[in-house]
Amino acid sequence: xxELPEVETVRxxxxxxxxxxxxxxxxxLHPRAIRxxxxxxxxxxxxxxxxxxxxxxxxxxxxxxPLDSGDAIIGHLGMSxxxxxxxxxxxxxxxxxxxxxxxxxxxxxxxxxxxxFGGLSVSEGGAELxxxxxxxxxxxxxxxxxxxxxxxxxxxxxxxxxxxLLDQTLISGVGNIYAxxxxxxxxxHGTRPTDQLTRPAVARLLGHVRDxxxxxxxxxxxxxxxxYVNVNxxxxxxDRSLNAYGRENEPCHRCGAIIRREQFMNRSSFSCPRCQxxxxxxx
Ligand SMILES: [Zn+2]
Numbered sequence: 682x683x684e685l686p687e688v689e690t691v692r693x694x695x696x697x698x699x700x701x702x703x704x705x706x707x708x709x710l711h712p713r714a715i716r717x718x719x720x721x722x723x724x725x726x727x728x729x730x731x732x733x734x735x736x737x738x739x740x741x742x743x744x745x746x747p748l749d750s751g752d753a754i755i756g757h758l759g760m761s762x763x764x765x766x767x768x769x770x771x772x773x774x775x776x777x778x779x780x781x782x783x784x785x786x787x788x789x790x791x792x793x794x795x796x797x798f799g800g801l802s803v804s805e806g807g808a809e810l811x812x813x814x815x816x817x818x819x820x821x822x823x824x825x826x827x828x829x830x831x832x833x834x835x836x837x838x839x840x841x842x843x844x845x846l847l848d849q850t851l852i853s854g855v856g857n858i859y860a861x862x863x864x865x866x867x868x869x870h871g872t873r874p875t876d877q878l879t880r881p882a883v884a885r886l887l888g889h890v891r892d893x894x895x896x897x898x899x900x901x902x903x904x905x906x907x908x909y910v911n912v913n914x915x916x917x918x919x920d921r922s923l924n925a926y927g928r929e930n931e932p933c934h935r936c937g938a939i940i941r942r943e944q945f946m947n948r949s950s951f952s953c954p955r956c957q958x959x960x961x962x963x964x
Contacts, residue, residue: 685854741853759799843871
């Protein structure tokens with residue numbers, strides 16, 4: 682599943698390719714890909730035709746393309762979605778769901794999604810920040826992310842630290858993989874209670890979250906299956922430098938203890954039993 686670094690990689694690639702270009706046609710090849718656009722495919726095409734893309738923005742794992750009409754195209758990649766730039770004469774992908782052509786006749790923007798959990802929609806008046814995603818917190822790479830407010834809110838919650846990292850209303854863009862990596866670096870077990878963390882401990886953890894995400898963005902995103910490729914069709918390679926995630930039964934890179942896997946929120950968590958001891962149960 683694409684996480685923030687992958688989506689940021691796609692955003693940067695897209696921004697290079699579509700900013701300033703005017704949409705000639707918006708063709709929906711599978712209705713499921715615009716299921717969140719309730720007025721349907723004819724309306725989708727009508728409000729986008731002739732509009733110029735001003736930029737490509739991101740909040741958490743959502744992308745949006747502000748348009749000169751004041752509306753925006755919102756995109757979510759879901760489990761397997763890809764936004765690809767393709768020459769106009771390139772053959773259709775097997776799972777091509779939406780195709781945009783541009784008035785300059787240059788490369789097309791294609792939304793390809795095997796499982797179609799992702800999709801696109803139009804947010805009316807959403808150019809600045811679509812209402813549909815305004816509940817999502819800023820991510821820690823956002824220059825306007827408020828470290829002090831995050832620290833206070835995190836410690837004010839009666840929850841577990843990994844649960845808090847995955848809460849998109851508190852901090853966005855940190856998925857399962859990067860949460861495990863940041864917790865390993867911070868030497869914290871994911872079930873540690875947030876209200877027992879000190880202010881410096883939360884600040885350190887936030888620093889590790891930023892480092893992990895920043896390194897992954899530089900590396901072009903993590904790829905765990907063949908489905909994720911960035912906008913130019915290249916897979917990321919950050920998975921080669923993971924310390925915890927996916928390393929069950931392998932030695933910890935710091936202390937040599939064997940990395941364990943536990944079930945957490947219907948997913949797998951990976952941690953080092955020595956570096957990241959579980960919190961003592963309180964009665
Ligand atoms: Zn260790």
